[in-house]
Amino acid sequence: MNTLLSIETRNAVLRKMAVLLETERVAIIKINKADLEAYDGDDISMYDRLKVDDSKVDDMIASVTHLASQKDPVGIERFSFKHENGMQVYNKTASFGTVLIIYESRPDVTVEAAGIAFKSGNKILLKGGKESLKSNLKIVDLWHQALKENNASTDWVEYLQFNRKETQAFLENPTQKVDLIVPRGGEKLISFVKQHATCPVIISGRGNNFLYVHKEADQQMALDIIINAKTAKISACNALDKVLIDKNLPNKDAFIKGLVLKLKEFKVEIFGDDAISKYDGVKAIESDDIWYQEFLDYKIAMAEIDSNEVAIAMINKYSGGHSSSIITSNYDVAKVFMENVDTAAAYHNVSTRFTDGGQLGLGGELAISTDKLHQRGPIGLEHLVTNKWYVHGNGQIR
Template sequence: MNRNLTSQQKNAVLLSMAQLIAAEKAVIIKANKIDVESYRGEDIAMYDRLKVDEEKIEGMILSLQQLIADVDPVGKDLFHFTHENGLKITNKSAPFGTVLIIYESRPDVTVEAAGIAFKSGNKILLKGGKESLNSNLKIVNLWHKALIENNISTNWVEYLNYNRAKIQVFLENPTQKVDLIVPRGGEKLIAFVKQHATCPVIVSGRGNNFIYVDIEANLNLALKVILNAKTAKISACNAVDKVIINSNLIAKETFIKKLINKLLKFNVEILGDVELSAFENVSSFDSDEIWFKEFLDYKIVIGTVNSSEEAIAKINKYGGGHSAVIITKNDKTANTFMESVDSAAVYQNASTRFTDGGEFGLGGELAISTDKLHHRGPMGLQHLVTNKWYIYGDGQIR
């Protein structure tokens, strides 16, 4: 397998893949229909991620087109130094080598992740969930066609059709070199991978995102943002699960009643702290442990705090390190909040739903990392590289 493909070769494969997906759209949807009809679970987030329709097909094609247009991340000069003895020292970006992604549902990841890995010079091992097997195998077959059309080895994209026991054995004793693993799914999947992996793991962690409504919030804006963040796509890790409201907010009671009514129109189950559970249609909860939970469902927790400092502390204690929002007209308050909250993405006056590789201009994403090494937040094309040192001399010794 030639590890040194040119940008032109890589783009040619991506273009072939985009054309094949467009041509085979009906076949992909037909394969996906088998998966959807076979799914017996009651997890509505899983079902939403599993289903492939015309819109998702268009999203797959768009992600490939964006990758083609993006700059090749490999071989980029990062640092130069000339030693006093004449050595010329350069640091350049380089591929990891082989990346394994383990994911649940989401057949679109089979396109997006493989595209990002391939353009960044990495071989990818794909391990999708059994619920999306037919969809994934069809898409991998198209990847192989795209590679063959361009006289490039199909080894660049490999699907691991393993059950849980077999993938555990592979994680503990890989039958080929694996340089990086990205688990993309629920907390049980992430814990399983971290427990058994023998190489570095980048965690695409839970959301459990917070919105804080400050004392100086535009309340109409707050309603719009909360409703979008909660209800637009409940299966997304960038959906909001928790809202905290400043107790000193003017017209607080009116605002809370409006928020409750709007959420009820979307059949959102509302849980509240002691103050909020006094409102009609809000249930109380037994334990503060609920503040830790990611719902991926039509469910939300609302509470109050006495200050932005208290809001920051609560988010840093309970949040998933993914996304956090402050709704305020006060830029100074917002800046303090954004610098103090320990999340990969922090917002002023906008929905958490924008934490996404495509929305951030990355041309799709491999995952959204809630780790801090080696990257944090949406991982796009430019982030799936490591670095390598090149030293040029003429006989220097130390």
């Protein structure tokens, strides 16, 4: 069993990781090129996530540096109570123990998610996708170097080189203790983990995010936000997939034409309901199933609707429970929307692209949870803990 590392050691390992990522920058990018060249899939979002360039390495360095500067999330007192019999009761945060992160294509997860779990006092098991194996093994080597230089066991970060069959066997009957599993990837990966895991799983990552253009929207703002949320990073789970337009929007015709034109500039394929498919360049929606789909691609679906209530109902029926946004100058309407949409993050006059631990002030995130238990939305350092009761006495019996 690994005894909890002191916060000083955990921080020293993270700081050393930042140094090693800088000194090994060229080697990491070179090794990643081999992974990219070997990738034979045509999934553009997968390729985008797989690629490591200078800015990705910068982000990795920033992530571990920031983590090293944050206070210890373990051992924080959440509640205290003095019993009438003299017992002193405390409830404090505690580490989970061992966290297994299963992910696809993203070598940066090997640094950022592992870093959060490590700082929270956990042993890390990493199971990355075969497409990023070389990149991941190189980064795990750096973790081991950082641990050794700080007299910590390399067991704290372990990479599982399992194929699908071996992964399934491990999930169903782990050969070592696993306290929490975090799948990072598409819906297939998440349902595979849910189906086979025998310990708690944090479900994260499915987007299918909606934006509602209310009749009192600033239309230029709406246009800018839709373009940003749809096109800035199509591989992100916080990207926009669906737009609902109020049928009472003033100059609605001009707004829709302008929006279609702008989306076409970015080569976005547009699907519309009966009202919107009559515009040039918009394909008719053939099945309501499209409203359930997360695209992760240059695609968008749009509909004309009657009211805030209809927007809320559609979002609650079809969305992935991740992020939703309303564009309106009416604060009361926005308040009703934000309180009633069943998503982890609700936005007013803001792009959905901000559902991200770094952007929401957490410094980074292990995952973006669409579950309601434990923690919802970005899971940062202070959320990757459980709790424990400490009771001090001098012989009390009940």
